[in-house]
Amino acid sequence: MAATERLVIIGGDAAGMSAASQARRMKGPDELEIVAFERGHFSSFSACGIPYWVSGDVGERDELIARTPQEHRKRAIDLRMRTEVTEIDVTGSRVHTRDVETGADSWTGYDKLVIATGARPIRPPLPGIDAPGVHGVQTLDDGQALLDTLARTEGRRAVVIGAGYIGVEMAEALLKHGYEVTIVNRSEQPMATLDPDMGRLVHEALSSMGITTVSGTAVTGIATGDDGRVRAVTTDDAEYPADVVVLGIGVEPETTLARAAGLPLGRHGGLLTDLAMRVRGHGNIWAGGDCVEVLDLVSGRERHIALGTHANKHGQIIGANAGGGYGTFPGVVGTAVSKVCELEIARTGLREKDARAVGLRYVTATIESTSRAGYFPGAAPMTVKMLAERRTGRLLGVQIVGREGAGKRVDIAAVALTAGMTVEQMTALDLGYAPPFSPVWDPVLVAARKATAAVRKAGM
Amino acid sequence: MAATERLVIIGGDAAGMSAASQARRMKGPDELEIVAFERGHFSSFSACGIPYWVSGDVGERDELIARTPQEHRKRAIDLRMRTEVTEIDVTGSRVHTRDVETGADSWTGYDKLVIATGARPIRPPLPGIDAPGVHGVQTLDDGQALLDTLARTEGRRAVVIGAGYIGVEMAEALLKHGYEVTIVNRSEQPMATLDPDMGRLVHEALSSMGITTVSGTAVTGIATGDDGRVRAVTTDDAEYPADVVVLGIGVEPETTLARAAGLPLGRHGGLLTDLAMRVRGHGNIWAGGDCVEVLDLVSGRERHIALGTHANKHGQIIGANAGGGYGTFPGVVGTAVSKVCELEIARTGLREKDARAVGLRYVTATIESTSRAGYFPGAAPMTVKMLAERRTGRLLGVQIVGREGAGKRVDIAAVALTAGMTVEQMTALDLGYAPPFSPVWDPVLVAARKATAAVRKAGM
Secondary structure, eight states, rough: OOOOOOEEEOSSSSSHHHHHHHHHHHOTTTTTTEEEEESSSOOSSOOOGOOOOOSSSSSOGGGGGGOOOOHHTTTTEEEEEEEEEEEEEEETTTTEEEEEEOEEEEEOOEEEEEOOEEEEEEOOOTTTSSSSTEEESSSHHHHHHHHHHHHHOOOOEEEOOOOOOHHHHHHHHHTTOOEEEEOOOOSSSSSSSSSSHHHHHHHHHHHHHOOOOOSSSSEEEEEEOTTTSSEEEEESOEEEOOOOEEOOOEEOOOOOOHHHHOOOTTTTBBBBBBBTTTTTOOOTEEEEEEBBOBBBBTTTTTEEOHHHHHHHHHHHHHHHHHHTTTOOOOOOOEEEEEEETTTEEEEEEOOHHHHTTTTTOEEEEEEESSSSSSTTTTTEEEEEEEEEETTTTTTOOOOOOOOESSSGGEEEEEEHHHHHHHHHHHHHHOOOOOOOTTSSSSHHHHHHHHHHHHHHHHHO | OOOOOEEEEEOOOOOHHHHHHHHHHHOTTTEEEEEEEESSOSSSSGGGHHHHHHHHOOOOOGGGSOOOOOHHHHTOEEEETEEEEEEEETTEEEEEEEEETTTOEEEOOOOEEEEEEEEEEEOOTTTTTTTTEEEEOHHHHHHHHHHHHHHHHHOOOEEOOOOOOOHHHHHHHHHHTTOEEEEOSSSSSTTTSSSSHHOOOOOOOHHHOOOEESSOOEEEEEETTTSSSSEEEESOOOOEEEEEEEEOOOOOEOOOOHHHTTOOOTTOOOOOOOTTTTBOOOOOOEEOGBBBBBBBBBOOOOEEOOOHHHHHHHHHHHHHHTOOOOOOOOOOOOOOOETTEEHHHHHHOOOOHHHHHHHHHHEEEEEEEEEETTTSOOOEEEEEEEEEEEEOBEEEEEEEEESSGGGHHHHHHHHHHHHHHHHHHHHTOOOOOOOOOOOSHHHHHHHHHHHHHHHHHHHH
């Protein structure tokens, strides 16, 4: 009988548990022992779903849990909850753990290791940031704490710090709870993942929903009242009264353990892996999910993107490889979609500043069209911006702001970017057409035509 | 001053008038005279929109008209309505026309010619097919005639002959008018543009909407009453009572003129062109829209596909070339989407029988998923079927049947087909993910994963 190998996984969320599940599909418990450590209360939950749970669109917290610890254990995955890994001993091939509740600690050896420690919310060291009434929304516990605060807060003024995906989604959630919402945002426009000209459209749409966005403004502190609770968010030249504050500033890779173990980190602080998701220089250690950097196929640079869909893919690849199979994660093109009330926001590829940063010269084209044939009921306006490389005409990026039917159109561009298509090639794409789905020229095709003309006009 | 050339266009609908408009953008009236002949009452209308006008979703006929004759004339396009071209004299570079109302006829010489004669509905030579109450839905006049019939018919039983896109869309339109609708269909299942296993899902969905579909059944005749009006649709073994009958059997290229002129036709009866949309062997004659055959990039064969989106692209390419510029139409992958009530139906690439017909060996994978994260309100079921070539794993086709958010997902596959991707490459696609838009694994990715496994299992 073959010796049983032990696969140890640090982190019981999307990447870690996808890796565990896939490895288990490849090898049975007699060949591969799988032990996973999770310091929190939940496994395999959808962090992306938290804003919708807070808003009330999703009724119950547990709906966000894809698979409970019990379900994992039934599949012969030894998932140990509330157990924190405190050290990785690479030389000794073992990890040190501590039971969060009892404090009991021990070492566990591994043949293969998966690091899936995720990301942590950025919490700027502002005065008052730990005051009651100030909430992050990274974990299910965070979500519950915010819901508890919303239930007992009488005032109806909310300030969201940060106008990225989480920020705008939380603004909608607070709006649905009847709050008067102000977003304070450091960038020139909300949704800094878009170019400012497209971000301005988001600003206008938020405004029409009754959400105030204050851009180009850094928060300097959080003022508290006599009761110690949050009272206002302060900036250099103003104070925004707040009964509740939500931090939507973003996240950074949680790589404290990896750093201490001397594993290779990139310039965003994420672990660096090869295409098989193995930590560079380490044949038996893999890493995936929000704690790694990924290759951006358009810019050729590493980026940090915390997104459940990538984490799941990473986990699946890691599980295949750790289970003795083969798989690679070639990289990303930077696709993201978001929804705020009826507004749909999408992007893929490079923004103008990303293109400049890597030395690409480009042209842009921006068009307005509709989601359906103009005469069809429900046809909604949509703005599409396209970037193409000068001379070659290669597609570099697409940004879309619109209503129903706008967001997922970005997938057309995501596939075209992956395939290295030119905008002129895109003008001939055979996209689905019928009046309830698209004008006779899909908005993406209209943008591709205009971008093609811009490439030609810019010449050599 | 340069001599003025004359561009003559036969057909004032999508392909012809797009060609005219694009040529006009390239060259002014001092360089290029543009004369277009249209035998009907309308120019540049959306035939695809007729079912939605009949259903009442689109309120006014004129909303389907993208550009009126007056608008074309304002842009120096000499559009002559109700003028039928009766002969193309290729040797003499001239066309013979007849005024439909006065009968006056004349010859018009051309330097360049565009044939955009469209398609004609297939009208099988059935007894009774010309009886009052039997309607095609190809032109705006057809649509108006049908609406007139619906307004004055007291009975509420309708039979639609044919269960393709037009057939099922018309079934919905009649349902909205309060009819009891039966579709009689020659194929094994409705939507023969899908494989039968996917067509069965359409059958079930139609049935749940209250539409009866009788498949595998040829219509043998249309029975009329004492008043000469339609009374029933008859088949070999049954009679389906009908107060109104709609023909949704499909169309064939209208190439009577081209055939008489000795121009090259393909096996579907459509004109054959080169990649610049020039009629093969004729340097100064172009053809586009529903009267041509197009190259299917997946099978390598010519097909006939009557679809406004292709017609517009053809027109744009023809106009660029006839106007002294350059453009090509590389071909299609066979993408189509349709909607019946809440049901969305989409396809691209090859069906199983198409693959077999061109000698491709393939594997299939069919999966069920949802349009949004499973926990998100409005998440609707969706079935995706994927075909991949054996051994190479190259994507061959995708079919989708679902609800809101299902149809346009086919665009992901349409781009991947165009790029020649394998299903394994598709598993890594960076598609837009957020809970209101997609599960963490987009249904297309789930299908690609299953197809990848099937390719591997099938081996060499």
